[in-house]
Amino acid sequence: MSYLQGSMSTLKMSSYVATCINNQSISTAAYQNVGLDGAMDTNVNTFGTTPTASTSTDRILLPAGKYFIQARLAIYRSSSSTWGGQWYIFKRSGASNVQVGYEGRRYGIVYIGDPQKTSSARAYVESDGTTEIGVEAQAINATITLNSTATYGAQYSGKSRILIWRVL
């Protein structure tokens, strides 16, 4: 299965990866902002624009355009009990965070029940140049750690990332 582009020379696309802080504790109480470390890795940038990650607001400002966003979180808990985490991408609206797209969910050693969800949150966002997005996460049953640097943490699973594709 493939999609055939008319001419490779007309294609424009940009791709960036934002990353998150280490060892952030996420509780079961409520969804909370996933902390950003401010980095924005650019893989390809034919549009010539770059989103900006703020470590003070934990939000990403998107230049005007249309984007696919995919957020996967590396979650950790040193426990054989029942635990997990779920998260979604939000779009800032006034003073509120509004969920967009579909939620991601992972669980630990014990199956946490339905519904099963994909390992990444996904969303499509159109920006007018002032649009900000971010990720909110909540633990299930027990506190979890994002981007753990503990033994058997990120080195064995990879780190959290927010993949941003600008497609138009």
Next chain:
Amino acid sequence: MSYTPPPNYPLLGFVQATAINGAVQDLVFDVPNDMETTEAAGRTECRVNSLVIIRPSRSNDDPGQPASSYWPTTDTTVDQAYQGKVSNETTWFNHSSPEAMTYSDHIDVTGGPSLGSGSIHFTNYSHAQIWRTG
């Protein structure tokens, strides 16, 4: 005087891996479907720079229940943000996603830290998404 048109490869699609019983770095994406990729000595050429996301599929583990992390090429082995993980059947204490990604003109899976022992049974549902950017 002549004119050479730009290449007209498919822009976006999926290549598959042959099923194996081994380690993640043994995965070879040698089923091009109609993506016009080529493979030699375990390395798959995408022809042009592409966003590559690999998604291994596991059907079973050996009794040692291995779990492995990996990168799509040797170029990204220092960056854990691009790393993927295939969990074992009983899982461990850390979870992320099976998707490992890179921006490259080829695929040559590199294994990262792993837990447990023995082989993983990878199915031919293991695939790589290629988004060519020219």
